Amino acid sequence: MIHAAEGGAEILFPIWQEILVGAIAFGLLCFVLMKFVFPMMEKTFEARVDAIEGGIERAERAQEEANQTLEEYRRKLATAQEEAAAIRDEARADAVAAKEEILVSAREEANRVIAAGHAQIEASRQQLVRELRSEVGNLAVDLAGKIIGQRLAGDADTTATVDQFLSQIADDTAETSGAR
Amino acid sequence: MTDSAIVLAEGDSHFPPGIHSFDFRDWFTGLSDTALAHMFTTITFAVWASVAILIVFFLWAYRKPQIVPSKKQWLAESAYGFIRNTVAIDQMGKKEGVKFAPYLATLFLFILIMNMWAIVPGVQVSPNSHIAFPAMLGVLSWIIYMAVGFKKHGFIGFLKMTCVPPGAPWFIYPLLIPIEFLQNIILRPVTLALRLFANMFAGHLILLVFILGGFEMLNSGNIFIQGLSVFSFGMGIAMTMFELIVILLQAYVFTLLTGMYIQGSLADEH
Numbered sequence: 355m356i357h358a359a360e361g362g363a364e365i366l367f368p369i370w371q372e373i374l375v376g377a378i379a380f381g382l383l384c385f386v387l388m389k390f391v392f393p394m395m396e397k398t399f400e401a402r403v404d405a406i407e408g409g410i411e412r413a414e415r416a417q418e419e420a421n422q423t424l425e426e427y428r429r430k431l432a433t434a435q436e437e438a439a440a441i442r443d444e445a446r447a448d449a450v451a452a453k454e455e456i457l458v459s460a461r462e463e464a465n466r467v468i469a470a471g472h473a474q475i476e477a478s479r480q481q482l483v484r485e486l487r488s489e490v491g492n493l494a495v496d497l498a499g500k501i502i503g504q505r506l507a508g509d510a511d512t513t514a515t516v517d518q519f520l521s522q523i524a525d526d527t528a529e530t531s532g533a534r
Numbered sequence: 535m536t537d538s539a540i541v542l543a544e545g546d547s548h549f550p551p552g553i554h555s556f557d558f559r560d561w562f563t564g565l566s567d568t569a570l571a572h573m574f575t576t577i578t579f580a581v582w583a584s585v586a587i588l589i590v591f592f593l594w595a596y597r598k599p600q601i602v603p604s605k606k607q608w609l610a611e612s613a614y615g616f617i618r619n620t621v622a623i624d625q626m627g628k629k630e631g632v633k634f635a636p637y638l639a640t641l642f643l644f645i646l647i648m649n650m651w652a653i654v655p656g657v658q659v660s661p662n663s664h665i666a667f668p669a670m671l672g673v674l675s676w677i678i679y680m681a682v683g684f685k686k687h688g689f690i691g692f693l694k695m696t697c698v699p700p701g702a703p704w705f706i707y708p709l710l711i712p713i714e715f716l717q718n719i720i721l722r723p724v725t726l727a728l729r730l731f732a733n734m735f736a737g738h739l740i741l742l743v744f745i746l747g748g749f750e751m752l753n754s755g756n757i758f759i760q761g762l763s764v765f766s767f768g769m770g771i772a773m774t775m776f777e778l779i780v781i782l783l784q785a786y787v788f789t790l791l792t793g794m795y796i797q798g799s800l801a802d803e804h
Contacts, residue, residue, distance in 0.1 A: 368664070382585055386589045395596065
């Protein structure tokens, strides 16, 4: 309309209404974007950087903590191992001592039992010998009496037998008592 | 492609396209003779739509920002982060860069979406092909880098820094100072605005040439020329792809240069 004139230079002259529209529209756009949008974006960028850097820092701290804990546990473990070894040694020493003691007392007991046994056996034997001796005497007397009574005028054989028997008993008795 | 031709035909444009192709009717014809003329056109609609798209998208995508971003949040952050990191922080360093990144990112997104209308089927004209919008943005960039310079170096200090190149022999100053003044203080916003405007203007014109040319050939009545119109439409599609590159590049260049000018104002004296 305005440009209807010939020549063409009019295209270089702005229409003031359009300048106004452009300025208002662009002003509105600037207001909204520069006030409500782009500052938020800067904040988000910052928050993002913070989040990343903070995350790294946190991770480092956690790592440090973990290392400390590990160290502590290692130390504790070493102490515990030492303690365990000490306890084991002690227990072993105790056990050895106890064993010795038990052995000693057992040996004493055994000796005592053996001694008592011996004494008893000896006593029994003495008694037995005494009884046997008297019994043998009786038996001998009986036997002798029987033999003598039946075949008093017997042959020389019988006499010899009796003699031998008697001397043997005497020998035996002497031998057994001598061994004691 | 055909959509555009319909819209363009509405502008009473016939082949060949010309500056009349950039006139858009007021939507409400009753306003044409009042001060509200040009306020409700396809062009201003595209401006408002651009702003609405950006505001809605960013407020929606950044409603509940998370440390670990969702897909839409990531997209919004990338759009901002791209300008923040490659333009603002790269040129001005972390501290100053973060301060100017919001404006530069807004500028980039605004130009980018405005430019995109150049290849949106049914509209296919960017508001930036009207000098009013690039000029407004160029002047804004100028105000910002001048203000930053005055604040940092003082009025005289900044003018001296900008207009008197160090190391030049004194007798050349009468020649050098006007040139530097013109270049750094007068022409910077002009070139900023003209570069963007001319690219978008030319882009629209090129699309019109091939698309309207195609229709013109179809209507010619000569079967041979009608057949050739296929190539014209093909070129129209190829140029649309090319236009996409121009759109991205011009938005980036405008932002990059604005960032560079601000950085120049912040720099220590040589």
